[in-house]
């Protein structure tokens with residue numbers, strides 16, 4: 619995995635648009651890239667091919683001893699190959715080294731693939747935010763995973 623830069627944003631936004639009902643705009647990623655508590659990584663297939671196309675990315679923030687996952691996505695044709703699991707595992711390592719004890723995220727109630735994905739990684743549902751997504755009023759499930767148990 620590589621640190622995301624502004625030069626990656628065209629490809630990141632392409633995956634973003636194919637992945638989310640209300641995709642983030644370039645300006646959102648630009649502000650994450652300039653935010654001190656934000657961590658942004660991309661994955662290219664093959665560790666030595668740093669000119670190949672981006673297939674996945676993650677954006678998270680570390681605030682005190684908490685990691686908040688803001689985005690994780692895999693290009694549609696690369697899904698179900700363990701890429702997001704690998705990317706998240708590496709991100710947990712970084713977070714753990716920074717003193718993170720627990721990881722939090724919100725996911726759309728209807729996003730069955732992502733909920734199964736997080737369940738497999740031992741996230742637990744800890745709450746629900748009603749009408750969380752302003753665009754369509756969908757609820758979000760809040761999930762949490764403790765890191766100190768595994769590192």
Ligand SMILES: CC(C)(COP(=O)(O)OP(=O)(O)OC[C@H]1O[C@@H](n2cnc3c(N)ncnc32)[C@H](O)[C@@H]1OP(=O)(O)O)[C@@H](O)C(=O)NCCC(=O)NCCS
Nearest residue numbers: 637691692697698699700701702703725731732734735738
């Ligand atoms: C959720 C997402 C990131 C998973 O990425 P991925 O690289 O395909 O996930 P992995 O291959 O690491 O999958 C690991 C596990 O997650 C679960 N999973 C992943 N995709 C799934 C799907 N479509 N349906 C059911 N379970 C799924 C499975 O349990 C899988 O384990 P298995 O292969 O042993 O059955 C990907 O589907 C995606 O980019 N979705 C669109 C963006 C999104 O919704 N992001 C999350 C927002 S909160």
